[in-house]
Amino acid sequence: MGYSADLVVIGAGVVGAACAYYAARAGLTVTVLDRGPVAGGTTGAGEGNLLVSDKEPGPELELALLSTRLWRELAEELPPGIEYEAKGGLVVAADQEGMAALRDFAAAQRAAGVGSEEVPGDRLREHEPHLAPDLAGGFHYPQDAQLQPAAAAAELLRASGARLRLGEPVTAILTDHRGAVRGVRTARGELRTRQVLNAAGTWGGEVAELAGAKLPVLPRRGFVLVTEPLPRVVRHKVYAADYVADVASGSAALQTSAVVEGTPAGPVLIGASRERVGFDRTLSVPVLRRLAAQATALFPVLAGVRAMRGYAGFRPYLPDHLPAIGPDPQVGGLWHACGHEGAGIGLAPATGLLMARLLTGGEPPLDARPFHPGRFRQAA
Structure with missing residues (x-):
């Protein structure tokens, strides 16, 4: 049996939507699953902040500066309903x-x-x-800006062309005899894929546990x-x-x-x-x-x-205030893009671009090492 998608994204918030968008642009076929509606979690409760002003120099600021540029580009491409304002x-x-x-x-x-x-x-x-x-x-x-986060997530998903399956909780992440991802199970059955991206936001720790992994969200x-x-x-x-x-x-x-x-x-x-x-x-x-x-x-x-x-x-x-972006250190084919705390809307495009490059073996747009999910295993 063939695979249903190159990548299954769990989470239809703005981070999952941005990851789907950039992964699809990189040539991957993408399916996005969410137990609720688009932007039904943290994204829908956000103010839409796109900030650099609150970040000290370091990895998160680098991610924010890249996202600032990418949001400007996306504002030219996406419909005006995302309400992008470069108001400072x-x-x-x-x-x-x-x-x-x-x-x-x-x-x-x-x-x-x-x-x-x-x-x-x-x-x-x-x-x-x-x-x-x-x-x-x-x-x-x-450089600070603002947008309507739920609309932005919806428009990114629409522009990605990803297959969207809402109201469909993931009940298991399936692995093969080597412990690598082979698919996911939902109430509607199994979806075969070799790559699963955990973009479940606040519930990212629970999604990781479905594969036997740990992420302290x-x-x-x-x-x-x-x-x-x-x-x-x-x-x-x-x-x-x-x-x-x-x-x-x-x-x-x-x-x-x-x-x-x-x-x-x-x-x-x-x-x-x-x-x-x-x-x-x-x-x-x-x-x-x-x-x-x-x-x-x-x-x-x-x-x-x-x-x-x-x-x-x-x-x-997450304990060190940096998101987890990259491959799980234990489960092959499981990736994480969550733990952005209150900055996920602002950091979403850079997260999506970084994930797409990592998934396809491309050159990362910035140093990905500070965001590696394995840092929590090393600290344990």
């Missing part, structure tokens, strides 16, 4: 101590290829007219508040300086820092919170109140705006 980001500090930290951070980033401009406190309102008047200053990052819950539709009162993605420290933290405890951005449709999105509480989706009113208070401290105009809804999502967290 603005990171602000409440005092001079915070400004000094931002200045050092921006200087290190600049050496790695990130553009930024220091904005004194008295000029912040040139960028954001509704900002609080007493901030010390900030940095403008012109954990869920990290976050909430987003959505306001009523407004005129464009927030022009950029705006966040407080302590957001960078929260992103880099490995703490399981609750952390919140103000992140505010407008959308083409009108609502303002307010985040960000982080906590490791398993897959508990319980809506926390105290957390939402903290987010609202921090947002109105940045933008007093929001104090009189109605919050229409709040929702929770789970970021796929």
Whole structure:
């Protein structure tokens, strides 16, 4: 019996979609499986951030800079419904101590290829007219952008030409007598393939276990508040300086820092919170109140705006804050592209291009070694 696909991708979020897109462009036949709808997990709960401003120099920033270029290219190819906006980001500090930290951070980033401009406190309102008047200053990052993540995932899948099978959980990853992948099993039967890509996001650890592999992915819950539709009162993605420290933290405890951005449709999105509480989706009113208070401290105009809804999502967290991208160290034919935490939307195209090159023996677009899934086995 022949093989049904060169590659089976498990996960129809934005990372799985980008991997399918670039793998298909590299000449592979691709089938994408998901137990739910397109963007039904972390992608659908995301704000659509495409950021370089929050990343210190290192492998993740290199991945983000490549993705920034690739998203610009994709925005020219994909329909305008992905709502790509190269609007830039603005990171602000409440005092001079915070400004000094931002200045050092921006200087290190600049050496790695990130553009930024220091904005004194008295000029912040040139960028954001509704900002609080007493901030010390900030940095403008012109490379930051935003898009509509669920639409982007759907359009990448459509453009890939991959066969899409939704509402079909994978119940087993099948291996041969040598322990190498030979296919997957779902409720509808078996699908034969020699290559399976685990792009299951927060559930990436569970998918790995289906093949007898281990990947220490954990869920990290976050909430987003959505306001009523407004005129464009927030022009950029705006966040407080302590957001960078929260992103880099490995703490399981609750952390919140103000992140505010407008959308083409009108609502303002307010985040960000982080906590490791398993897959508990319980809506926390105290957390939402903290987010609202921090947002109105940045933008007093929001104090009189109605919050229409709040929702929770789970970021796929790995202990060293780098995604796992590459071959499983134990199971031949099993590949991983998950664990991007809150940056998966921004990092998706570079992840997809890197995976396609690795799958086909091409030249990787950057050093893949820091992302190798085998690093967790070595640390065990």
